[in-house]
Amino acid sequence: MPISEPRGKRGPDPSRPGGAAVAASAQSRLTVLSGPSGVGKSTVVAELARMCPRIWVSVSVTTRKPRPGEVDGRDYHFVDDGEFDRLVAAGALLEWAELYGRQRSGTPRAPVEERLKAGIPTLLEIDVKGARQVKRAMPGARMVFLAPPSMEELVRRLTSRGTEPPEAMARRLAVAEEEMAAADQFDIVLVNTSVTDVCRELIALMAQ
Secondary structure, three states: OOOOOOOOEOOOOOOOOOOOOOOOOOOOOOEEEEOOOOOOHHHHHHHHHHHOOOOEEOOOEEOOOOOOOOOEOOOEEEOOHHHHHHHHHOOOEEEEEEEOOOEEEEEEHHHHHHHHHOOOOEEEEOOHHHHHHHHHHOOOOEEEEEEOOOHHHHHHHHHHOOOOOHHHHHHHHHHHHHHHOOHHHOOEEEEOOOHHHHHHHHHHHHOO
């Protein structure tokens, strides 16, 4: 399916008990959620989709291969290097980056612009470098930084995974420190002490 077609991460039926809602608006504003690796962005977004299915979460395009259980168009748009080059050359990505020297990922522009034009509350979950690119492309975007309760807690979360060799973990921790230092470049900082509380704050922000 072309990446410009309406696809996204969906939550439950809004008619179900406990579902939150954000009304459509002709003045919908893009919200960008960013923060250091390990802070819990993906967990927050998954819960947000459950609590408020009206919010549309952008689906990234990536050159890496699908992992077991991942579905094209739902988790990512999986493309080869040639197609990714075409998207970059055409200006079809709001932001993109090469990750770890092995793969490239980015945010398709057209689906985001389509949702905003239709008045649908739209959220991007990306890293700090990507957030800076989006801010340059869409200066009116609402920039939200998700912070850990403390740097010590972030280090604990990152190292508790135990999935990377010491050298790779050292690089990841150094990047996390740099990303933490960027918090003051964002409009709003939310501290992730409770996923549910963060989601409620995001829903309230996006309803403004």
